[in-house]
Each structure stands twice: as structure tokens, then as C-alpha cells.
Amino acid sequence: xxxxxxxxxxxxxxxxxxxxxxxxxxxxxxxxxxxxxxxxxxxxxxxxxxxxxxxxxxxxxxxxxxxxxxxxxxxxxxxxxxxxxxxxxxxxxxxxxxxxxxxxxxxxxxxxxxxxxxxxxxxxxxxxxxxxxxxxxxxxxxxxxxxxxxxxxxxxxxxxxxxxxxxxxxxxxxxxxxxxxxxxxxxxxxxxxxxxxxxxxxxx
Numbered sequence: 001x002x003x004x005x006x007x008x009x010x011x012x013x014x015x016x017x018x019x020x021x022x023x024x025x026x027x028x029x030x031x032x033x034x035x036x037x038x039x040x041x042x043x044x045x046x047x048x049x050x051x052x053x054x055x056x057x058x059x060x061x062x063x064x065x066x067x068x069x070x071x072x073x074x075x076x077x078x079x080x081x082x083x084x085x086x087x088x089x090x091x092x093x094x095x096x097x098x099x100x101x102x103x104x105x106x107x108x109x110x111x112x113x114x115x116x117x118x119x120x121x122x123x124x125x126x127x128x129x130x131x132x133x134x135x136x137x138x139x140x141x142x143x144x145x146x147x148x149x150x151x152x153x154x155x156x157x158x159x160x161x162x163x164x165x166x167x168x169x170x171x172x173x174x175x176x177x178x179x180x181x182x183x184x185x186x187x188x189x190x191x192x193x194x195x196x197x198x199x200x201x202x203x204x
Contacts, residue, residue: 025082025091028141032079032098035134035180039076043069045127046108049120057120061111065124071097071104072131095142095149099157102139102204105132106159109167125167132164133173133192134180140195143202155203161196 046065050058078097082090109128115121143150170189178188 025086025094025145028138028145029079029082029094031141032075032094032138033083035131035138036072036076038134038176038180039069039072039131042127042131043072046124049123049127053115053120054117057115057117060114061108061124063111065108065111067104068108068128071101075101075135091145092149098135098138098142099155102132102135103157103159105135106161106164109164110159113167126169126172129168129172130176132168133176136161136192136196136199137177139199139204143198150202157204161200161204165196 046068050061050065053061075094075097078090078094082094105128109125109132112121112124112128115124139150142148170192173192174185174189177183177192178185181188181191183191
């Protein structure tokens, strides 16, 4: 089953680069569920890192990071809801949850960048970057679903990819995508670059 999901996801990931009608809601929902272990491990890593921060650092990031796990869990819940009852309304709820999670990750990245201790900052930013790569890939897939509202209406979000892009480690992001989708790092890098540009053009 995992290989079937990955194959469909790879097709959509590449189709999203060249068309707006390459994916199905079911494929995207399955894709989100497949990323759940990464979301959960990141939440645990971030919580552990924050727990040992100096008070001044903890105060800076606690609020922004507090909503990370909840937003991720909501994404997975909406994905499962869509799989159980595919339709326009559940697709819109799924899309809204993914966009909200993307914004939560961006806010968390900006907060983590303010951590004074360099070792803690590196751990938190790297962990968040892994999930950020995943969610950006999922957003690219959503943009390829017939009936999505991202490309039709444009996107208005407060925190743009351009504001956090410098915090990502390109090699780590490419590796994350390559491993998850079974791609070479070269092809993963191409997919990441093109899909990032597409998302930015949509308003992210």
C-alpha cells in the first residue's frame, strides 16, 4: 500500500509542476497521512528542545511553537475525514487545514530563528524545516487537484515563503523529499525548486 501511495504522489508531485489538474483529493489525503510520522517526530523533537531552553529563549518561542502539534494533528484528521467521505466540503476543510499548518510552520520557523542558543536553534529549525518541506510538497499537490481554490482565487497569507526560505537547509530538504518519495536527490531538488516557485506565484 505504501508503494502505491508513493507512486501516485510522485506522479502528482511532477504533474503539479506542469499542470493544474494532475492530482486527486484522495492521493493528497493519503499523502498527508503518510507524512504523519514526520509530523509527530518533529513535534516531539521541538517539545524536547524547547523544554531545555533558557527562560529568555523559551519566552520568545513558546507561544508560536505551542500550536504546531495541534495544527499538524488537524491536518491528519481532515485528511482521514476526506478519505472517509470524499467531497467538495471535506476537500475545502482539508485545504484550509493544510494552509493553516503551513502558516503555523512559518510562524514557528521565524520564532525559532530568534533562539539565542545556537545549538538549540539549529535543532528546532532543522526539525521544523523537515515538516515545512513536507507541507510545501502537499500544497503543491493540492494546487493540482481539480476544484481546489488556491489557483482560482489566489492566496492571501500573512507569512510568505520568501520570509522563511533562508532558514531552510536545501540539502536536508532535498533529502527529506527524496527519501519520502523514493526519488534521487537531484530529481527531488528539481521538484522542490519548481514547486516552491509555483507556490510563491500563487501567493504563498
